[in-house]
Amino acid sequence: MTTASSTPAFLAPANAPEKVTVEGLEEKWSVAWDEAGVYRFNRAATREQIYSIDTPPPTVSGSLHVGHVFSYTHTDVVARFKRMTGFEVYYPMGWDDNGLPTERRVQNYFGVRCDPTLPYVENYVPPFEGGDNKSSKAADQIAISRRNFIELCEKLTAEDEKQFEALWRRLGLSVDWSQTYQTISPDAVAVSQKAFLNNLARGEAYQSMAPTLWDVTFRTAVAQAELEDRDQPGAYHRLGFNGPDGKIFIETTRPELLPACVALVAHPDDERYQGLFGKTVRTPLFDVEVPVVSHRLAQIDKGSGIAMICTFGDVTDVIWWRELDLPNRAILGFDGRILADAPEGISSERGLEVFAELAGKTVFSAKTRIVELLTESGDLVGEIRNITHPVKFFEKGDKPLEIVSTRQWYIRNGGRDADLREKLIEQGKKLAFHPDFMRVRYENWVNGLTGDWLISRQRFFGVPIPVWYALDADGEPNFDAPLVPSHDLLPIDPSSQAPAGFDESKRGVPGGFIGEVDIMDTWATSSLTPQLAGGWISDPEKYAKVYPFDLRPQGQDIIRTWLFSTVLRSELESGQLPWSNAAISGWILDPDRKKMSKSKGNVVVPAEPIDNHGADAVRYWAAAARLGTDAAFDEGQMKVGRRLAIKVLNAAKFALSFEVPAGYTEVSEPVDQAMLLALADVVTEATKAFENYDHTKALELAESFFWNFTDDYLELVKERAYGQGGATEAQQASAAIALRKALHVMLRLFAPFLPYATDEVWSWWQTDAGSIHRAAWPKASELSDGLDATNRGLLAQASVALSGVRKAKSDAKASMKAEVVSATLKAPAAQIDQLALIESDLRSVGRIQALKIVAGDELELTDIVLAEVE
RNA sequence: GGGCGUAUGGCGUAGUGGUAGCGCGCUUCCUUCACACGGAAGAGGUCACUGGUUCGAUCCCAGUUACGCCCA
Numbered sequence A: 001m002t003t004a005s006s007t008p009a010f011l012a013p014a015n016a017p018e019k020v021t022v023e024g025l026e027e028k029w030s031v032a033w034d035e036a037g038v039y040r041f042n043r044a045a046t047r048e049q050i051y052s053i054d055t056p057p058p059t060v061s062g063s064l065h066v067g068h069v070f071s072y073t074h075t076d077v078v079a080r081f082k083r084m085t086g087f088e089v090y091y092p093m094g095w096d097d098n099g100l101p102t103e104r105r106v107q108n109y110f111g112v113r114c115d116p117t118l119p120y121v122e123n124y125v126p127p128f129e130g131g132d133n134k135s136s137k138a139a140d141q142i143a144i145s146r147r148n149f150i151e152l153c154e155k156l157t158a159e160d161e162k163q164f165e166a167l168w169r170r171l172g173l174s175v176d177w178s179q180t181y182q183t184i185s186p187d188a189v190a191v192s193q194k195a196f197l198n199n200l201a202r203g204e205a206y207q208s209m210a211p212t213l214w215d216v217t218f219r220t221a222v223a224q225a226e227l228e229d230r231d232q233p234g235a236y237h238r239l240g241f242n243g244p245d246g247k248i249f250i251e252t253t254r255p256e257l258l259p260a261c262v263a264l265v266a267h268p269d270d271e272r273y274q275g276l277f278g279k280t281v282r283t284p285l286f287d288v289e290v291p292v293v294s295h296r297l298a299q300i301d302k303g304s305g306i307a308m309i310c311t312f313g314d315v316t317d318v319i320w321w322r323e324l325d326l327p328n329r330a331i332l333g334f335d336g337r338i339l340a341d342a343p344e345g346i347s348s349e350r351g352l353e354v355f356a357e358l359a360g361k362t363v364f365s366a367k368t369r370i371v372e373l374l375t376e377s378g379d380l381v382g383e384i385r386n387i388t389h390p391v392k393f394f395e396k397g398d399k400p401l402e403i404v405s406t407r408q409w410y411i412r413n414g415g416r417d418a419d420l421r422e423k424l425i426e427q428g429k430k431l432a433f434h435p436d437f438m439r440v441r442y443e444n445w446v447n448g449l450t451g452d453w454l455i456s457r458q459r460f461f462g463v464p465i466p467v468w469y470a471l472d473a474d475g476e477p478n479f480d481a482p483l484v485p486s487h488d489l490l491p492i493d494p495s496s497q498a499p500a501g502f503d504e505s506k507r508g509v510p511g512g513f514i515g516e517v518d519i520m521d522t523w524a525t526s527s528l529t530p531q532l533a534g535g536w537i538s539d540p541e542k543y544a545k546v547y548p549f550d551l552r553p554q555g556q557d558i559i560r561t562w563l564f565s566t567v568l569r570s571e572l573e574s575g576q577l578p579w580s581n582a583a584i585s586g587w588i589l590d591p592d593r594k595k596m597s598k599s600k601g602n603v604v605v606p607a608e609p610i611d612n613h614g615a616d617a618v619r620y621w622a623a624a625a626r627l628g629t630d631a632a633f634d635e636g637q638m639k640v641g642r643r644l645a646i647k648v649l650n651a652a653k654f655a656l657s658f659e660v661p662a663g664y665t666e667v668s669e670p671v672d673q674a675m676l677l678a679l680a681d682v683v684t685e686a687t688k689a690f691e692n693y694d695h696t697k698a699l700e701l702a703e704s705f706f707w708n709f710t711d712d713y714l715e716l717v718k719e720r721a722y723g724q725g726g727a728t729e730a731q732q733a734s735a736a737i738a739l740r741k742a743l744h745v746m747l748r749l750f751a752p753f754l755p756y757a758t759d760e761v762w763s764w765w766q767t768d769a770g771s772i773h774r775a776a777w778p779k780a781s782e783l784s785d786g787l788d789a790t791n792r793g794l795l796a797q798a799s800v801a802l803s804g805v806r807k808a809k810s811d812a813k814a815s816m817k818a819e820v821v822s823a824t825l826k827a828p829a830a831q832i833d834q835l836a837l838i839e840s841d842l843r844s845v846g847r848i849q850a851l852k853i854v855a856g857d858e859l860e861l862t863d864i865v866l867a868e869v870e
Numbered sequence B: 001g002g003g004c005g006u007a008u009g010g011c012g013u014a015g016u017g018g019u020a021g022c023g024c025g026c027u028u029c030c031u032u033c034a035c036a037c038g039g040a041a042g043a044g045g046u047c048a049c050u051g052g053u054u055c056g057a058u059c060c061c062a063g064u065u066a067c068g069c070c071c072a
Helices: A025-036 A066-084 A100-110 A146-171 A186-201 A255-260 A315-323 A349-358 A363-377 A418-430 A436-447 A522-526 A529-534 A540-546 A556-574 A607-613 A615-623 A635-656 A670-691 A695-721 A729-750 A755-765 A780-784 A794-811 A829-836 A839-846
Strands: A050-052 A088-090 A093-095 A112-114 A142-144 A180-182 A205-215 A227-243 A246-252 A261-266 A280-282 A289-294 A306-310 A380-394 A402-411 A432-434 A468-470 A513-515 A549-555 A579-585 A820-827 A848-855 A860-866
Touching: A025 A146, A025 A615, A025 A755, A050 A066, A050 A540, A050 A549, A066 A088, A066 A146, A066 A549, A066 A579, A066 A607, A066 A615, A066 A695, A093 A146, A093 A529, A100 A112, A100 A146, A112 A146, A142 A146, A146 A180, A146 A607, A146 A615, A180 A186, A186 A205, A186 A522, A186 A529, A186 A556, A205 A315, A205 A380, A227 A255, A227 A363, A246 A255, A246 A306, A255 A261, A255 A306, A255 A349, A255 A363, A261 A315, A289 A306, A306 A315, A315 A402, A349 A363, A363 A380, A418 A436, A418 A556, A432 A436, A436 A556, A522 A556, A529 A540, A529 A549, A529 A556, A549 A556, A556 A579, A607 A615, A607 A635, A615 A635, A615 A695, A615 A755, A635 A695, A635 A729, A635 A755, A670 A695, A670 A729, A670 A780, A670 A794, A695 A729, A695 A794, A695 A839, A729 A755, A729 A780, A794 A820, A794 A829, A794 A839, A794 A860, A820 A829, A820 A839, A829 A848, A839 A848
Parallel strands: A050 A088, A093 A180, A112 A142, A261 A289, A432 A579, A549 A579, A820 A848
Antiparallel strands: A205 A402, A227 A246, A227 A280, A227 A380, A261 A306, A280 A289, A468 A513, A820 A860
């Protein structure tokens, strides 16, 4: 409460411009906020005073679309609310410049490619700059070192980052722009490597030689999280195997893997094959003896019920191979072509001949050829049946994944460890998801994990796995005991730096060492955004104050990747949740309810709606959609937002135009008190909604109050506020003070949504208070203290009466300013005394010369007699 | 095939176990002393479908259908 001696802030003299407009507010205020450091994080605050946000780093090599504007606005609204409620908000911005999109963009833009075996070149100048970003041929690209490649990446992404930042500033994100990070910066590499080395030291990271899902285009291993099933055309081929008692027919979609066949399998309960289990059959063409085995995963009703197991046609083959302890006769190379040498097992002259013919062929050509051969030999019987079936793809790839045996790095994620899985589920229960049902997606993913997290990638651009391997006297690497760097040397690149105790001359020679050439999955870095954003290595003091974070905003599509992997790394590293709240935004759909995506070509560039409608308007549209709910791109909503912003400016100018007669500080009139009491309820409810991460409801409450305020209250009291209609000075002052008090509160309720319009108005009269965005969030008690609660509801009654006047005039097609000679207000007996209190205001606004108030059933204005108009 | 979500006037959306709100659009009007980037009044909905619980269901339960997303 203000004391009697000081003038309350809302009574400060106001200086509104003659003509108000939303035009130009963005340029004016984004500069002003920056100069005043309104959003700068004050690191002197204690942990309890800090609200920290693990902001999603946008991919800078992609382009922004309105979906980004949508979800980042949701976060900003929360940040602004928290800042106003007294928190010191840590709201950094990251740039994701790691990964394949950037790699490809740099290749095409500069005409280079990365070869980590090459040495670094000082002051390197690329062959050209500004490629058209269409794919250039690998053969035309100049090979350069990893460090040079990364430097070019940083150069290119720095440009993108500037554009992104400019857009975010225009949108009004209250980010502290001195707190940014990049996922490919030396610090990010060091953070990723340190976390990895910790995982290794604790036994959570390990290597394994295993069949691995492999993308032949990108020539890299692919993790479970990057898989997707796509329906593909395929065909069943019926092949005859030579059994002890004649032909055994199997059906396969992959006849080209016949040389990799290691067994036939049927279900243990399948009557038809009981006699064959334990016996051997011979493969057609290749004459290899393979056993007939039983396994529960064999499907009785699929094809002939018996299938061939190959190394490896699909993930089921891997399970059979592992569980049944079968030999490995892999025939596919990393390039997706049939290997030059026949696998062990093929020994017949004809078998070797056939294999030699297939060697070097792609899977596709090999299939064509082997079908011809099988047809000639009569082993392929019946018609080839075309089908459509789901096939595993790398989500960024366009060829089906193959399975090859490779040495890879993994991090334990609970896929093979029930205890860890249980712990992760427990952590998920402790995390407050907004909306709550999103937790189920997390739990489904954790429970559906089938293996550990494969983190090594056979790419060049990214965070190197920071280990070396000692070479023995024969030059064979010892993979079981990797050599690791000490943490103070991070970041390191094992392909250009030597491990402790060696120098470069020992690289690749017997008794020397080799560096690991693989890099990490980009999620291995992204999963550490709390550590990156918080300064785990670079600023431990700050890190202690912001971690665990308070909020992780993100999209629903990356719950299984980003959210899960971050929870995992945090659990492994510190045994706690990385944040206490996860706010999940929905999708932006185009007006036809289709998800916006680049491939559909229906993307809206975010600068356009901001240009057309203004930042406040675009923010209004975004904020009107609840978390977790998809929203349509709706320019109509933006127009509504723009109208709201304009109305706020105009209503404020009007409300501030009424002078408060000197000496008065009280809101004495019942209807004025009623308005303030109603607003107090709005403050209570809106605050509650915000605290529940329901910004939409907070906006709705503020908005609907505001429109009532302008449409009814302002109309009702303006004559009195002007001092007309026989109002006393005290009555005039009551209205003028109430208007200012209400405005003072409403502006703050709108500030998170309409940062530009609200700060503009604030600056007209709250000149000593600084930006509204550092003002205190309103409290209900500011309004309701000292008021008579029995006046609550009076404004609603006045509105009903006011509607009656308007309807009568509208029906008569008369102006709202038409004179009314007489009218009768009927009201329930209990309300008559109350209504008498606003009789004067009602007569003023309605231009009613004589108003009778009588008892009736319900509140109603009747017997309206309009003055004669010539 | 499994999981999750959604279904409310032409469109976009709130909401509640007891007469269904709002915005856009539409119709009819009204200006210019805050706002025509405005204001007023009005028309328009059997709350997807089928059952169940209940005195009463748009809301709770079960099932169906459609759509979206995720997973297999």
